[in-house]
Amino acid sequence: MPGQTDEPHRTVDPYADESERAAEAVLRPASLAEFNGQPRVSDQLGLVLAAARQRDAVADHVLLSGPPGLGKTTLAMIIAAEMSAPLRISSGPAIQHAGDLAAILSGLSEGEVLFLDEIHRMSRPAEELLYLAMEDFRVDVVVGKGPGATAIPIDIPRFTLVGATTRAGLLPGPLRDRFGFTAQLDFYDHTALRDILLRSAQTLGVDVVPDAAAEIARRSRGTPRITNRLLRRVRDFAQVRADGRVTLRLAQEALELFEVDHLGLDRLDRGVLEAVCRRFAGGPVGLSTLAISVGEEPETVEEVAEPFLVRQGLLMRTPRGRVATPAAWSHLGLTAPRGAPGSGDDLFS
Numbered sequence: 001m002p003g004q005t006d007e008p009h010r011t012v013d014p015y016a017d018e019s020e021r022a023a024e025a026v027l028r029p030a031s032l033a034e035f036n037g038q039p040r041v042s043d044q045l046g047l048v049l050a051a052a053r054q055r056d057a058v059a060d061h062v063l064l065s066g067p068p069g070l071g072k073t074t075l076a077m078i079i080a081a082e083m084s085a086p087l088r089i090s091s092g093p094a095i096q097h098a099g100d101l102a103a104i105l106s107g108l109s110e111g112e113v114l115f116l117d118e119i120h121r122m123s124r125p126a127e128e129l130l131y132l133a134m135e136d137f138r139v140d141v142v143v144g145k146g147p148g149a150t151a152i153p154i155d156i157p158r159f160t161l162v163g164a165t166t167r168a169g170l171l172p173g174p175l176r177d178r179f180g181f182t183a184q185l186d187f188y189d190h191t192a193l194r195d196i197l198l199r200s201a202q203t204l205g206v207d208v209v210p211d212a213a214a215e216i217a218r219r220s221r222g223t224p225r226i227t228n229r230l231l232r233r234v235r236d237f238a239q240v241r242a243d244g245r246v247t248l249r250l251a252q253e254a255l256e257l258f259e260v261d262h263l264g265l266d267r268l269d270r271g272v273l274e275a276v277c278r279r280f281a282g283g284p285v286g287l288s289t290l291a292i293s294v295g296e297e298p299e300t301v302e303e304v305a306e307p308f309l310v311r312q313g314l315l316m317r318t319p320r321g322r323v324a325t326p327a328a329w330s331h332l333g334l335t336a337p338r339g340a341p342g343s344g345d346d347l348f349s
């Protein structure tokens with residue numbers, strides 16, 4: 001069973017506070033068989049882990065990348081469970097000094113899975129220490145200072161590193177290359193999200209009719225965390241305003257109350273689109289200017305809102321900045337001004 005945890009430090013996830021995290025934990029699938037969606041990643045990972053088990057070996061290091069809420073932490077926990085290994089959780093921002101990482105690594109037990117969330121935010125010295133640890137299962141502990149300093153190599157137990165990042169492109173090549181298996185998690189399709197929702201509803205004892213399940217899944221931004229969160233809010237609504245049963249009509253009313261529109265866009269998504277269209281005439285607008293105008297950190301806009309907006313064909317990233325597409329104007333019920341992207345006399349026409 002996954003064991004000890006250091007609560008990861010998160011900087012780009014506006015969705016989850018502590019109580020939300022606790023609610024999420026109940027709904028996490030515990031094995032690959034229960035993990036819905038991402039069939040290719042699931043198959044490949046299943047094979048890698050089965051092979052390691054057959055050889056009685058420690059599994060190769062795994063890098064998981066993709067937007068928040070798609071299941072990176074869940075997969076790290078599943079890897080540990082499938083390997084019957086303990087799990088230790090930490091994160092890039094929590095590791096300021098190489099010594100912090102050396103202490104974690106030397107305290108691991110043989111075969112332990114170390115999950116490093118937001119691995120791209122680790123300090124450079126810690127990153128360099130990690131290279132040697134991943135490859136040779138060794139850390140160099142520096143004793144003394146200045147010209148008299150010496151590096152004493154210390155063997156550490158063989159372990160599996162599971163790194164997670166929202167931005168694989170930010171990882172230095174030497175670090176990326178040391179992972180034996182890399183998986184890019186993509187947004188989930190509606191069917192997978194509906195199945196996740198039905199499983200969660202069963203766990204929580206919520207009665208959801210099939211078309212309501214499909215509707216909530218469709219408005220979940222392709223993200224299981226959001227599916228589960230919307231289910232909990234719809235459940236609240238059904239409990240307080242009705243008899244607890246989630247019908248299609250009730251789901252629609254609840255989603256409207258919580259400002260989730262028919263494409264699944266939430267307040268931040270719409271704020272970004274509105275800013276690009278209304279304040280910057282459709283763009284192009286630079287990331288930092290855009291972030292200031294919606295009152296968010298640039299990382300949050302870039303890593304949380306944009307991937308889904310781009311995927312939905314509502315926003316484009318161009319070398320000159322972010323640009324609203326014709327679909328964005330029409331989704332907001334606006335008409336693009338003459339010459340703006342989407343106006344009919346621009347690069348889209």
Ligand SMILES: Nc1ncnc2c1ncn2[C@@H]1O[C@H](COP(=O)(O)OP(=O)(O)OP(=O)(O)O)[C@@H](O)[C@H]1O
Pocket residue numbers: 013023024025027028029034035036037067068069070071072073074075117196224225226228
């Ligand atoms: N494939 C899946 N099947 C069922 N539930 C899932 C799946 N993927 C994720 N979930 C649920 O979504 C929630 C969020 O998943 P998780 O914490 O693993 O995401 P994450 O990618 O690690 O996000 P972050 O980058 O913010 O840490 C969890 O409660 C989990 O139960």
